[in-house]
Amino acid sequence: MGGILMTITKQSLSACTSILVGKKASLDGSVYIGRNEDAKSAWPKHMCVHPRQEFTSEQVFTSKDNGFSMPLPKVAYKYTATPEWTDEFGLFEEDGINEFGVAMSATESAYANSEVLSCDPLVANGIGEEAMVTVVLPYIKTAREGVLRLGQIVSDYGASEANGILFADDQEAWYLEIGSGHHWVAQRIPDDAYAVVANQLAIEEIDFADTKNFLTSAGIQAFVEANQLNPSLDGTFNFRKIFGTQTLSDQIYSTPRVWYGQKYLTPSVEQDPMSLELPFIRKPDRKLGLDDLSYVLGSHYQNTPYDPLNSKDPLLKKKFRPISLAKTQESHILQLRSDLSQDIKGIHWLALGVTAQSVFVPFFAGANDVHPAYKVGKATYEPDSAYWIYKQAGILVDAHYQAFAKELSDLQTELTVGFKTAVRKVVAAVKAGEFDGDLADFLTTESIKLQDLGLKKYQALSASLITQATDMSPLNFKTDANL
Template sequence: MNSIPYYSACTSILVGKSASLDGSIMIGRNEDAKSAWPKHLRVHPKKQFQTSQWFQSNDNGFKMPLPQIRYQYEATPEWTAKYGLFEEDGFNEFGVAMSATESTYANPTVLGYDPLVPDGIGEEAMVTVVLPYVKTARQAAKRLGTIIEQFGTCESNGILFADRHEAWYMDTGSGHHWVAIKIPDDCYAVVSNQMAVQKIDFNDPDNYMWSKGLQSFVDVNHLNPALDGSFNFRNIFGTHSQSDTYYNTPRVWYGQKMFNPEVEQRPDSQEMPMLRTPAHKISIDDAQAFLSSHFQETPFDPIGSGSNADKKKYRPISLAKTQESHILQLRPNLPQAIGNIHWLAMGVAAQSTYVPFLSGFNTVPDEYQVGGAQYDPKSAYWIFKLVGVLVDPHYPQLGELLKQTQEELSIRYRQLILDADRRCHGMSHSELVTLANEVSTNAAKLALNRYQQLTARLVAESTDLSPLNYKQDLNL
């Protein structure tokens, strides 16, 4: 078993195509666990094996057979596989997007009847055993669900899937039971370490999926507290604890405050819905702003002007323990290799930048393939992380320099993408791959160079901010 506890505490967003500004489907998440634990970016090429394939976890011994054809996919694994792979997020060659996982908690009553399985599948394995073997988002959810039913799971999680037609969110609620819901095209969802799926319509398999025997499991064990007999997965399998009130629900509140400011809710409400129709169409910039937010314009912003008690009251969305943040955007009416974008912010999203990797890319910059637990100036993770470390002690003085850099890069990324959109029409697949590599590499190099320049300026600016300082009369 893992000798270093891996406390994943993520925040997720899903946006339907009619709820987005440009018709995109978007799924995204902050991967939160440790404050100095680098991630890499990797593309696994398609491979046909001649012998039987097996996956075995370095974390808990989970083991299962795999197909002999592994399709190309990208992922963001840990810098070390010693405690598990944690590949977390990416696209495969069929344009299926997956993000795993949003850690959640099942209540003790349910676990008494269907305990978690110590050597069942966990977060670290899910992308690896699902994403390379599916052709649609629905297939991906079904494959993972089948694995959980057969082998069990060692933890409860929320998992995000998407393709160009639909987005799905799955909750695992016990050792072998799960549900999944298709996100309505005109809705969005924000999720924060709580089971999210609410009412299930067992007469609507087009929009819901569930584990075999789920209804009978709940009925036989008298687990449903609803007076009207409705089936609310969150209420049956989830928790409503004090930890939820201070750690989880405020993040949902803030996301819904951003996208539905007209709705009056309390940060500690346990009754907020999973799905809402936004008051305005959600852009990729809006989704990035949510995942990089920390309760701005409220008393609860840790770097705001609220009281000390308020600033520490709720757990923020973007925080020091974010290893990477990603949004997988599926843009319509463009070739998949250019239209699908893996926006990747290494380190803390509030202090980093979302670099666009067009999903046809198969060449990864060297800086995204290196970096360990100790600072490495050649590592993308550490290049972005260092800026945050320098800004942290002096946000009032240095925060504006960071903001200017982020905004400048956002503008430059958009110009690179628009240029690719204009050039891609009529290209062959190999030409699209070349273009995707060109744009992705240029965006990554631009970000790395600009952050290294920012680091140099921050160091210079910081020299006069030492507590060992004194304002003196220069005439003396």
């Protein structure tokens, strides 16, 4: 194990925001998990569907990032994923749904405090974000299994980062947090509640007797006690306060995002955006749908003085880090429905580029291929790349936000309504058996149609914005038509 200085400098954090919703808190009984993957402003993501694979011998995974290595089972289940355009620095598959209707999103980067890390440092060649989906999602049949598999890997091999990982199936959502080199906890999101997380260790009091709703690394209580790490006066085991940080950076960078998500979903409760006591779990004031999750993930403190796009106060508009920002590579909402068959219960909603400027496109997890544009795109702009098509439109809007924002918003609304209508039609057709051929082929065709529609509409938007922008040059001059 490396020393504390190496541990702190080793962790290369991405800056994401996550949301999890229980089945009784949603409009149609769906379980949802979603996250913005925030890292670099020009770093394309692809989308793929890995087919089920069966090998005659045990496989071995080895990370190109840090050398983490472990054996893998002989059978790998089919799953969707969003890897980066290059695997030079690791795979970073980030999010997906497998053939058993289990969803996973990894990771919500976090920080552990120096007291904890001095006792159990992060492991330089332990498991990190780039490997987690790859070594876990193809090998689990429930969300709980996902927690246990990843937790065991952390305990056995160590973790190279402090992270939060989201799991869901059609019955429950779980959030797992890694707080040191080998220790972790996980909490089941109550069915009637939600959680918003933003680059902090967020889970609070652990009930070790309630294994239905809490899971932890072996020996975590003894570890905390032996190293005198618990600051509680009454002995309460609050994971956030024992393992996490409570700094000014948290108050500027992280807690305001949680505050805004809770403000939107539970407006009946008034809170301070810089409070270090915002709860991990909240009950919403209404049942939540896809629009609520997409609003939160695409938000930038709208209707508050902190909105960097619309606030009139030059100081407040830059005070807090917003949820949606230029460094978002992709945003996903993974929806699991218990009222549908295995092949169609999972929908992978994916918004490439900046969430506030993109749109969530539905992809049925039972499909077996994606649109060709989702398979291409490198670090330099490419016109045939889905990532760059969505990114280009956002860049054009940025240049003349007040003039172009409405046109973008109108298109987002049009596409969202169209996508939801199409999903309803596909689900109805599957339920009625009104489709030709193989179900996976049907879902593939319909998913690619929707991906294609989004791409063509955004290409048309970019063409319109470029045309309009030709008359917005600083070199423009109103000349008398008679001259």
